[in-house]
Amino acid sequence: MRVSMIGAGYVGLTTGVCLAEMGHEVICADIDRDRIAHLNAGSTPFMENGLAEMMSRNVAAGRLAFTDNLPEAVANREIIMIAVGTPKGAAGEADLSFVREAARRIAPHMSPKTVVTLKSTVVVGTAREVREIIAEERGALDFWVTSNPEFLREGSAIHDFLHPDRIVIGADDRDAADRLIELYKPLLRRDVPLVETGTENAELIKYAANAFLALKIGFINDVADLCESIEGDIQAVARGIGLDKRIGPSFLAPGPGYGGSCFPKDTEAFVATGRAHYAPQPLIEAVIDRNAKRRRRIAERILDELQTARRPTVTVLGVAFKADTDDVRESPALYIIPYLQEKGVTVRAFDPWAAANGAKLLPDVEWYNDPYEAAEGAHLTAILTEWNMFRTLDLKLMAERMRKRVLFDCRNILDPETVIEHGFRHLSIGRATLPRDGFARRATEAAPARNLLATSAKRS
Ligand SMILES: NC(=O)c1ccc[n+]([C@@H]2O[C@H](COP(=O)([O-])OP(=O)(O)OC[C@H]3O[C@@H](n4cnc5c(N)ncnc54)[C@H](O)[C@@H]3O)[C@@H](O)[C@H]2O)c1
Known part of the structure; x- marks a missing residue:
């Protein structure tokens, strides 16, 4: 599948590299130009066991690329994943400004029938909000916004992504859920448990898991x-x-x-x-x-x-x-x-x-x-x-x-x-x-x- 990753940080880069390893065609976009320049030069922006090798293997195979050109990254993609930061806001709440900004930036360039999925850890209701942001920009364009929280741990990120305890897919539409199931088929075939639910439950699962x-x-x-x-x-x-x-x-x-x-x-x-x-x-x-x-x-x-x-x-x-x-x-x-x-x-x-x-x-x-x-x-x-x-x-x-x-x-x-x-x-x-x-x-x-x-x- 053709996947675009918005944000090439810990989660975005690791996920992008692993999806490429699973056979998908992935482009990782980031607003940090230095980061993209380093990635294009073959170096990873942080240390993670096995990441550099897997990254260069997939770049060489033509399945993985990096860009700071967002329009190029999102056009003609079946899935756009948002993996930008959600830092702590002034009163402890999640600061969703990077997510909202990413949604505003991708909206003008999305092709019809794209599934947007939130990999970032976001509070209940964010998928709905992102849907509204994109709809404001694109009106009648046919698209879906879903939630697919990530549970990888730094230090074992690649292993965790490829061998998850479960995959959580939050979607309020059958076609959108099926698109994500297709994406994860190589893992689901190995009997990784799948939790299919609505977007709001998926958003809460991630926070409740970390809180526990x-x-x-x-x-x-x-x-x-x-x-x-x-x-x-x-x-x-x-x-x-x-x-x-x-x-x-x-x-x-x-x-x-x-x-x-x-x-x-x-x-x-x-x-x-x-x-x-x-x-x-x-x-x-x-x-x-x-x-x-x-x-x-x-x-x-x-x-x-x-x-x-x-x-x-x-x-x-x-x-x-x-x-x-x-x-x-x-x-x-x-x-x-x-x-x-x-x-x-x-x-x-x-x-x-x-x-x-x-x-x-x-x-x-x-x-x-x-x-x-x-x-x-x-x-x-x-x-x-x-x-x-x-x-x-x-x-x-x-x-x-x-x-x-x-x-x-x-x-x-x-x-x-x-x-x-x-x-x-x-x-x-x-x-x-x-x-x-x-x-x-x-x-x-x-x-x-x-x-x-x-x-x-x-x-x-
Ligand atoms: N780090 C972890 O172990 C981990 C695990 C699971 C979930 N998460 C969640 O994943 C999300 C990302 O975390 P991270 O640690 O990867 O963050 P990070 O800070 O390492 O990476 C975020 C990246 O997003 C980029 N970015 C910001 N706005 C952008 C935009 N509009 N367009 C393109 N790129 C943009 C930044 O430049 C940065 O490179 C957070 O919500 C976090 O809570 C993190």
Whole structure:
């Protein structure tokens, strides 16, 4: 099929490349001329595993092209997908101005019988609004506006697109739905579940899904706090919860709070939608509040450790909001690092992919090309992103480089016992700090469940 993608960002580019890989003829259009120039020169605007190779393969095969010429991109297309940004508006609502603008721009150039579909995450009623915008411009032109939310995750975007848990098609017309079903036939043939519904349900599915995932993260983080108080082990508790099939193990990893380009804005837009429709969403309001407090709590824990340090220095390992991406949007590091700096802490940082993006938003951070250089002279090292390379840190070398051996593993990716064997004080999430004062005394007094090393770190 002939597909036009409006917006060549994370979602637009990944979707365009994958649709080309599935055999469709795709043209990706973007108003950012530099971005299009780079794409035409063969380079991707962000890091995503496997994307560059798949992109060049499909360009070479003649199935994929890039343009900043919107009229050329939308004429004679069977499907036009809108994948522009929907950032947070001033009062937390979704800012739909890019979507409206894209609709206005494509309207004059669309051919009859085109299916326009919204890939962007948009609030309930947006498909209807886009239909009105195009109709205002084109009057009687025969066209459809549908909703097809995207659920890919940065870092595994290609895999997620090609192996989705489900495809959601929101259409208020049979022919339009069939056109999208045809588009996804290569995936549907493999028994990927299809959810066919109206546009408004499809729009709500995306927000409700992200709100629920944020709720799971917020919940496990609160349970982690409780574990810290009772000297329990969140790893064991999360595993015990997640093995229940009704709950499932994913999104039960405690950490410094969620970030990224989706959860923070989508939870707020969900709450704003609830208010607008007189159906408040207090659970998600609480999750948003807890997430903001969580980042501050992590920073406070770091400051507590630095109380006796003169010219305190902290090494941050990882500024990306999660592993396998160079995206730092709404990353916990963007809150924790400035908080520390305000209190007079010098911050040295390393991230394998996201340093360049981090440097644009984090002034006065000293950046290094490897974690050991970054650790030089530090009073504390905090792991903020769960990069695989941090799981195999050379702790002996870290210990030699640092001024004080304090390691705060905010993603629980290191084995606590191994860390303390290297002479570190080990802080993590939802577990006791080790070694701790009075440990021997408390170990004899405490109930067996509190005996942390034997039960918690090793067996979970
Ligand atoms: N990033 C994710 O992981 C993810 C996952 C699922 C859904 N989403 C949703 O997908 C949408 C896009 O997100 P993203 O992360 O890809 O954003 P992005 O900022 O990476 O990309 C948006 C692109 O749209 C372009 N653009 C803006 N207005 C345009 C116009 N009128 N014509 C052509 N191009 C235009 C911008 O220049 C930019 O390149 C958002 O609604 C987001 O919530 C994102």
